[in-house]
Amino acid sequence: MLNLVLFGPPGAGKGTQSERLINAYELVHLSTGDIFRYNMKNDTELGKLAKSFIDKGQLVPDEVTINMLSSEVDKHPEAKGFIFDGFPRTKPQASALDALMTEKGTSITAMIALEVPEEELRVRLKERAISSGRSDDADPAIIQNRIDVYNAETAPVKDFYIAQNKFHGIDGVGSIDDITNRLTSVIDQL
Ligand code: AMP
Numbered sequence: 001m002l003n004l005v006l007f008g009p010p011g012a013g014k015g016t017q018s019e020r021l022i023n024a025y026e027l028v029h030l031s032t033g034d035i036f037r038y039n040m041k042n043d044t045e046l047g048k049l050a051k052s053f054i055d056k057g058q059l060v061p062d063e064v065t066i067n068m069l070s071s072e073v074d075k076h077p078e079a080k081g082f083i084f085d086g087f088p089r090t091k092p093q094a095s096a097l098d099a100l101m102t103e104k105g106t107s108i109t110a111m112i113a114l115e116v117p118e119e120e121l122r123v124r125l126k127e128r129a130i131s132s133g134r135s136d137d138a139d140p141a142i143i144q145n146r147i148d149v150y151n152a153e154t155a156p157v158k159d160f161y162i163a164q165n166k167f168h169g170i171d172g173v174g175s176i177d178d179i180t181n182r183l184t185s186v187i188d189q190l
Helices: 016-023 033-041 045-054 062-074 090-105 118-132 138-153 157-162 176-185
Strands: 004-005 030-031 083-087 110-115 167-171
Touching: 004 016, 016 030, 016 083, 016 176, 030 033, 030 062, 033 045, 033 062, 033 083, 033 167, 045 062, 045 110, 062 090, 090 157, 110 157, 110 176, 118 138, 167 176
Parallel strands: 004 083, 004 110, 030 083, 110 167
Antiparallel strands: none
C-alpha cells in the first residue's frame, strides 16, 4: 500500500493537491477537516461537537478525531492506499495512526510537507474565504489562531516522521501544476 500523510499549515494546498494525487495513484483521500464539515452540515452529534472547536480555530480533541479517522479507514477495506490530509495534527494522533496502520498490516510510507511562508498563507486563506464559505477562513483572528495552533502543536509532528526517515519537504509556492509535479517526483521515488 501507498499511505501518504500530506502535511502543511492551513492554506498550504493540501486539499487541492490531494484531489490530484488520488486520481494519479488511485488512493482514498481522508481529510479530517472535510469529514468534520460534512458532519457539521448534517448537524450530527459529531458535527455539533466539532463546530464548537473549529469555529474558534482550535483543534478537535484527539480522542474524538482519532476514533473518527479510524472508523473512516475501516470503511475502505479494499483501498490501495490512503492520503491523510489534515491528520495527524498532534503527536498522539501520529502515534495512533502508526498503531492503526500496524493493526491493518501496513504502515505510513511517507509524510510530504507543503512548505509555504506565513504571509502567503494569510493571503490564500483570505481569498479562499470568499469562495469556500468557511467561517474559520473569514475572520483574521481565527486564521491567526489556526496558524498559531499549527506552529505550537502540529509543526512538531514532523519530528515524528523525521525520526522514522519518512519526512519529505517540498516548496509549496508556485502554480498548482508545478507543485503537483514536485509531489509526484517525490512519490515516484518512494
Ligand atoms: P482543515 O480543513 O484541515 O483546515 O480543518 C479545519 C478544522 O477542523 C481545523 O482548524 C480543526 O479545528 C479541525 N480539524 C481538522 N483535522 C483535525 C485534526 N486532525 N485534529 C484536530 N482537529 C482537526
